[in-house]
Amino acid sequence: MKCRRVRLLLLAAMTCFSFSGCSLQEKINDYASDKEECYLNEENVTQFSYKENNYTILEDTVSNDELGEWIGYIRQLAAVDEEGKLLLQENIEPAAFLNLADLGDKAPDAAYIIPFLNVYAAPNADNYLIVEVNGEYHKAVSNANVKGTDSVFDFKNTEEAMSGKFKINPKNATQLLCNSTVYQVTSETVSNSELGNYIDILAETIIFDAETKIPLSKEELRKLDWQGESAKQQREQWIYKDIYEIQGTDKTEAVAVQINDHYYMAEKRK
Structure with missing residues (x-):
């Protein structure tokens, strides 16, 4: 496995902050129930099918x-080789996110692991679709309409330098780290119209103790509570995805995550 080149991105489609009062199975059943399922081309990960096209x-x-309108979904974490051939794919599902880290072990010959999410119509055109790949929204055209001047999605660019990347603070799940800077996530929301340039994608699901803010390990989450000792422990779940600049704000001072x-402002700690 070429670990230095693989970005294993863990995504899930859940929307609740806390385990209490939220049925995960209901979220799974309701999600995308009226959307068209799309399929990646097993020989070429830069292609997919939508309604047999x-x-x-x-x-x-x-x-x-x-x-435009949300019309379909792929929702697959794809392991591909150097040529873009699909070696293995896993459904991106709420109940399975804890096992997605094993994908690299299941496909040891994979050079890249790439998340594919939803498919959208173009708002004012019918000659292309939009597909969410690796945290960005890419145009997609019918194979018959691909021009020689078109630049096809370069899946190899999913590799990014670790320097300057954001990560979640392992000691406080409500904070982001970037080099030596600590960003505190606030309750202030950021609208889509206020978003600036795309910065990064975290794509991690974190379950943490609501009081201490410390993320829970896989072992802690899998452990059965026979005595009910943790019944009063409030656990929260945050699904981190994209990070953007905020228009009119220097990214060294605050970003939108x-x-x-929902997008929230994360401010630099003074």
């Missing part, structure tokens, strides 16, 4: 506010 994903991207499908 084949599409090629382009390098061209659009912003959040340029999305998507948590449970």
